[in-house]
Amino acid sequence: MVAVGYSLLCEQSGPKELVDYAIQAEEVGFDQITISDHYYPWLDAQGHSPYAWAVLGAVAHATSRADLMTYITCPTRRYHPTVVAQKAATTQILADGRFTLGVGAGENLNEHIVGPWPHVHERHAMLSEALEIIRPLLDGETLTYSGEYFEVPEAYVWDRPDTRVPVAVALSGPESASLAGEYGDGAIATQPEARLMRLFDESGGAGRPRYGQQPMCWGPDEAACRKTAYEQFPWFGLGWKVNSNLPNPAAFEEASQFVREEDVAAGIPCGPDVDAHVEAVKRFADAGFTHVSLLQVGDESQPEFLDWAASELIPRLKQL
Numbered sequence: 001m002v003a004v005g006y007s008l009l010c011e012q013s014g015p016k017e018l019v020d021y022a023i024q025a026e027e028v029g030f031d032q033i034t035i036s037d038h039y040y041p042w043l044d045a046q047g048h049s050p051y052a053w054a055v056l057g058a059v060a061h062a063t064s065r066a067d068l069m070t071y072i073t074c075p076t077r078r079y080h081p082t083v084v085a086q087k088a089a090t091t092q093i094l095a096d097g098r099f100t101l102g103v104g105a106g107e108n109l110n111e112h113i114v115g116p117w118p119h120v121h122e123r124h125a126m127l128s129e130a131l132e133i134i135r136p137l138l139d140g141e142t143l144t145y146s147g148e149y150f151e152v153p154e155a156y157v158w159d160r161p162d163t164r165v166p167v168a169v170a171l172s173g174p175e176s177a178s179l180a181g182e183y184g185d186g187a188i189a190t191q192p193e194a195r196l197m198r199l200f201d202e203s204g205g206a207g208r209p210r211y212g213q214q215p216m217c218w219g220p221d222e223a224a225c226r227k228t229a230y231e232q233f234p235w236f237g238l239g240w241k242v243n244s245n246l247p248n249p250a251a252f253e254e255a256s257q258f259v260r261e262e263d264v265a266a267g268i269p270c271g272p273d274v275d276a277h278v279e280a281v282k283r284f285a286d287a288g289f290t291h292v293s294l295l296q297v298g299d300e301s302q303p304e305f306l307d308w309a310a311s312e313l314i315p316r317l318k319q320l
Contacts, residue, residue, distance in 0.1 A: 005032030005293030011041035028310035060094035074106030081130035097163030104170030222271030
């Protein structure tokens, strides 16, 4: 059975609204609540980007059952890995053991605010060092570390939870799969590709959780939903290699100028047809994912989407 999550998208909603949506998501039966961790929205039209960790702390305090997860934090640029370890430990205490730290190599969009954007091989090397710092700190060690990218003269996390923080690592190919297999308690991928899960297994990840995310735009009017998805997510089909390197919302606007509405709708199910939404999630289940988080495109539709998901969608997804 697939665990069904709900995605809090910081790029399309303000902080108080996100907390309200999280509370409702838990009430209607979602198993997990994930949260994006951006500095910028993808597009100016989205209009938001609150500090995810402050929102996450409020959500941890306001909920009691659903698991929580960052999807995804980059622990190498905006945040030093020692600080990420401290944040993760504190969040786990607030969440009473329900939190998983999801990490990845990051996106230029959010990380360039602190300096030049490294090449992908360098980003993976930085992520490897970050995980070598984060994991022992979460285990209660006093750490001294000297690497190519990070220096830690001495660090110790004083407030740690009784339940150790699991770390899930994002992967998109062989190099990141190797990192996920070596350091991750689970894997994260945004595409329902069985190939990625095989790479994770071959790198040592067999039997560990795998987390996916499926955007959708539910509503009673399919045409209106397609329009919303196109306005908010035109960059969706550009692919990770493009999206990870674009520096700001204007660049995303420019890169997606030739994307058509039907291109977006091909990857994001739109409208009231529950079968179409189930089929999109089923692709993740068939590829071997254990958790799939649903991302409803459009801020104003969230409460209605959550009610509909409770009555129509979640019961169907529980059968996968």
